[in-house]
Each structure stands twice: as C-alpha cells, then as structure tokens.
Amino acid sequence: MRPLRILHFADLHIGMENYGRLDPETGLNQRVADFLARLDQVVDYAIEHEADLVLFAGDAFRSRDPNPTHQREFARRLRRLSELAIPTVLLVGNHDIPVMSQRASSVDIFTALAVPHITVVREPQLLRLETAHGPVQIGALPYPVRQRLLTREQFRRLSQDELDQAVTEVVTGLIRELTAQLEPDLPAILTGHFSVESAHWGSERAIMVGRDVTVPLSALMDPAWDYVALGHIHQHQNLNPENNPPVVYAGSLERVDFGEEGQPKGFCWVEVRPEATSWRYIKSPARHFQTVRVDVRESAEPLAEIQRAVAQHDLAGAVVRLIVQLTPEQEPYLRAGDFSPLLADAFSAQINRDVDRTVRDRLAGLEPDSMLPEELLKRYLLAKGRATEELAPYLTLAGEIFHPTS
Numbered sequence: 001m002r003p004l005r006i007l008h009f010a011d012l013h014i015g016m017e018n019y020g021r022l023d024p025e026t027g028l029n030q031r032v033a034d035f036l037a038r039l040d041q042v043v044d045y046a047i048e049h050e051a052d053l054v055l056f057a058g059d060a061f062r063s064r065d066p067n068p069t070h071q072r073e074f075a076r077r078l079r080r081l082s083e084l085a086i087p088t089v090l091l092v093g094n095h096d097i098p099v100m101s102q103r104a105s106s107v108d109i110f111t112a113l114a115v116p117h118i119t120v121v122r123e124p125q126l127l128r129l130e131t132a133h134g135p136v137q138i139g140a141l142p143y144p145v146r147q148r149l150l151t152r153e154q155f156r157r158l159s160q161d162e163l164d165q166a167v168t169e170v171v172t173g174l175i176r177e178l179t180a181q182l183e184p185d186l187p188a189i190l191t192g193h194f195s196v197e198s199a200h201w202g203s204e205r206a207i208m209v210g211r212d213v214t215v216p217l218s219a220l221m222d223p224a225w226d227y228v229a230l231g232h233i234h235q236h237q238n239l240n241p242e243n244n245p246p247v248v249y250a251g252s253l254e255r256v257d258f259g260e261e262g263q264p265k266g267f268c269w270v271e272v273r274p275e276a277t278s279w280r281y282i283k284s285p286a287r288h289f290q291t292v293r294v295d296v297r298e299s300a301e302p303l304a305e306i307q308r309a310v311a312q313h314d315l316a317g318a319v320v321r322l323i324v325q326l327t328p329e330q331e332p333y334l335r336a337g338d339f340s341p342l343l344a345d346a347f348s349a350q351i352n353r354d355v356d357r358t359v360r361d362r363l364a365g366l367e368p369d370s371m372l373p374e375e376l377l378k379r380y381l382l383a384k385g386r387a388t389e390e391l392a393p394y395l396t397l398a399g400e401i402f403h404p405t406s
Helices: 030-048 068-083 160-180 203-207 302-311 336-343 358-363 373-383 392-402
Strands: 004-009 053-056 088-091 118-121 125-131 134-141 188-193 227-231 247-249 266-272 277-283 289-295 319-326 348-355
Touching: 004 030, 004 134, 004 227, 030 068, 030 266, 053 188, 068 088, 068 118, 088 134, 088 188, 118 125, 134 160, 160 188, 227 266, 289 302, 302 319, 302 336, 319 336, 336 348, 373 392
Parallel strands: 004 053, 053 088, 088 118, 134 188, 188 227, 227 247, 289 319, 319 348
Antiparallel strands: 004 266, 125 134, 266 277
C-alpha cells in the first residue's frame, strides 16, 4: 500500500536581507533571492515526488507587515501547489501574527481569496483534509498569543513566571483536546509553532517577536499522532529518537546569520504507513557562512599569516567574516584594504580587526555575536564594578525590555 507522503518545512522568513545587496535586474535583495530559491526547491521536491500534503509550520516572512513584493513572490510559488491540487497547510507563526487580533495575518490573503487547496490556520483546530491517497487528520496549533490570556480576569495579576506557566498549561490542554478528537483509523499529524522545553535554540532568539512560550515534550509524545511537525526553532532536530511519534523541528531553509553557521538547513519528507511512520531530512543548498579567525599578534609577517589562514577555506559564494586579532602597534600597518582582495570571491565579506586592548578583557574571550543581550548586560555590569548580588533588579528590568508582553 502506498504511504501518505508529506513535506514538512518551516521558518522561511522571507525579507531577511542581512549581508545582501540589491539586484537591479529583479529588484530584490540578493539574500531575499536566496530564501526564495530555497522555497523553489521545496515546491519542486513536493511536485517531483508527488506529495500528498505540504505542511508549513509557520513564519513565512521576516516581519508581520511584509513587503508586497515579498508577498507576491511567496504566493507565486504556492500557486504551483494549488494548481496541482496538493493540499497545503499554512500555520501562522509568531512573525506572521499582527499586533491586534482583529487585523489580518501576513498569510490571511489566501483565505480571503479562497485559494484552492491552501488552508491557513490561525486558531487551534483539528482539520480533516482529503488527499490524492486518502484522508488525513491535522491537529494544528499556531503560535500561542499570550496577550489573549491577559484579557482574562484570573490572569491579570500573575507574575511573568506564573503567566508563562499558565500559557504552557493552556497549550498542553489544547493538545489533549485535539488528541481526544482523533479518529483512530486515519493518519494523524500534529503541527505547531512554539518552543519545546528540551529543544536546542540557535540565533533565532535575536529576531524573536515578544516573550516565548515553552511546551513540555511529554505533551507531544502521544502515539495517537503519527508525526509531530514543528516550526519556530531554526535548528533541525528530532526530540524523540524513539520515533513514536517523531517530534521534529524541520528547521529553517536558509541561514539567517553567523549564529547558524554550522547548522544544516532543509526540510523533512515524511511517509506515513499504517504500521509505522518513516521520515528523512532533505538538506538544502543554503548559502554558506564561514568565519575565519587569525591571530597575528606574535607574527613577524602578519599579512602573510592572514593570507595563509584565508587560503585554507573555500570562500567562493560564501558570506564571510574575517576576524583578525592584532596588537595596537600593528594596527596602523594593517588596514582592511590590505587584505580585502583575499575575499574577492566571497558573496559578502566583513572584516573585524580585534585590537588586543585591555578593555576587551571584560568579555573574557567570548564572542559577543554568540551571546544573548542579558548575558552581555550582566558582563557589562560586572565590568563596571557591580557586585553579583546587585544584578537581579537590572536583569529583571532588562528582561521586560528584551521580552515585552505586549
């Protein structure tokens, strides 16, 4: 018996323009073109391999008010799935949700125009869709909006930690309700856009909108589901190696910044059979990010040392970050223009000259780009002479600024 074939992808974030330039021929930023090329690969794969269902687990655009051109390019690609009658589910992620609940999300236009075979999910619900090879049940949970809880009287006086717990309990309850509605003889897929407590985060925290919601892994482990398709976290991972059911973040299709430098990017191909579900990860040819670090502080020929370090990497078409550690005495003799020709084949290149001054010791050799704002603030306060026990009020206020509830 032929399995039910599902393509699961997430976190497209069209509109990210980091490290790109405008392409005058298309009118698009080159990095936007990268993200659209990854979406082309998804659509091509779904069509070529005769997908019965495409699940997008949220965050179509970089912002909740996307550029109309970006919306057009997204719609053009989904149109190909619609024209071939491939059911496609679009889950609303935190980057898709408008500030006010009465306003449309960035993907609601597909519902307003009644685009055939495309279903936008903005509220938790159990869908039953017909595919070319039989019906399928989809328990869909878009990003949980905590502000809706704030309108309920019993939650108004809760602390942030108490509110976090309340939201988690609500989402867990919704999952139980969806599970209870399942027909046992039909394939069942659970899809959601939220954080799971044991998942590994990446640099996506830096572009997160609002305070996050965390769901316990145990809430997703019910074998009544054949597969759990998640979005929101950019690093691909399976949280249940026992695969009963697989609990999988597809991850993002394209790298956002250097925090995702070493991560593979792609989507998941899922085959559901009555006896078992199998799945595999399909890597995408995402833009390569490469950091080159070279320490020339003790080198008699610093420029030659930099040349050797760069030559060890294939930088053609890559987004490159060259970090040169040097002394104050070397600084006047090493200009960026001296070694920027070494990066001529790169797609984009930035050169950071890390001058070995005493003031830099406050970060103890850590990379600021890899640290959360709270961590940077804590180290700054300690460097300014604040005692550890004095930090709590500052970090609490900072948390409210970095992760606002409204």
